[in-house]
Amino acid sequence: SQTIHQWPATLVQPVGSPLSLECTVEGTSNPNLYWYRQAAGRGLQLLFYSVGIGQISSEVPQNLSASRPQDRQFILSSKKLLLSDSGFYLCAWSWLGATNEKLFFGSGTQLSVL
Amino acid sequence: KQEVTQIPAALSVPEGENLVLNCSFTDSAIYNLQWFRQDPGKGLTSLLLIQSSQREQTSGRLNASLDKSSGRSTLYIAASQPGDSATYLCAVRNSGNTPLVFGKGTRLSVIA
Numbered sequence: 001s002q003t004i005h006q007w008p009a010t011l012v013q014p015v016g017s018p019l020s021l022e023c024t025v026e027g028t029s030n031p032n033l034y035w036y037r038q039a040a041g042r043g044l045q046l047l048f049y050s051v052g053i054g055q056i057s058s059e060v061p062q063n064l065s066a067s068r069p070q071d072r073q074f075i076l077s078s079k080k081l082l083l084s085d086s087g088f089y090l091c092a093w094s095w096l097g098a099t100n101e102k103l104f105f106g107s108g109t110q111l112s113v114l
Numbered sequence: 115k116q117e118v119t120q121i122p123a124a125l126s127v128p129e130g131e132n133l134v135l136n137c138s139f140t141d142s143a144i145y146n147l148q149w150f151r152q153d154p155g156k157g158l159t160s161l162l163l164i165q166s167s168q169r170e171q172t173s174g175r176l177n178a179s180l181d182k183s184s185g186r187s188t189l190y191i192a193a194s195q196p197g198d199s200a201t202y203l204c205a206v207r208n209s210g211n212t213p214l215v216f217g218k219g220t221r222l223s224v225i226a
Contacts, residue, residue, distance in 0.1 A: 043218035090157055105157035
């Protein structure tokens, strides 16, 4: 069966510090991978998605970047965090090209930038 | 640009009541629509997925319907239980390779 791991669960970082959030998927190959942010009152916002190694699409201009160094690994990074980067970050995956395209989410990382 | 709206933002009902959650979308040319459940501080769990050619999907006490022409979907929960308390999100996909667009969700409280 497929599982998705996301860590850490919570993170408190000072403004200007770097960020690295990691997400890995097990039990499948060549998944679509996604990073979402959920801020209070703003709903779920797609940040990045990837359909393959080294292929990253950015949905929103921002202080963040994403990388996919391996097929089942997706990393969200920032060189210098801003207060506005606070939020709940969710990684997700789906099968590429399948008729049943359900999206499966990780457990999330609550990031507080102080 | 696709926009997804969910009304109401919050709903409180007594246990045992049947209820309907609403989702509307501006671009009716969708590929599929999904309903998710999110518990506080947790990730999302997919409940039901309806392809554009389908009218409804059922899973246990949950029934989701889709009316593409009017840009609407409803999630019907029968005989609600306190364990159903969560935020329910609707999301649509406009083509097979585009990301989902989410609504802001409806926060449901079922009171025992």
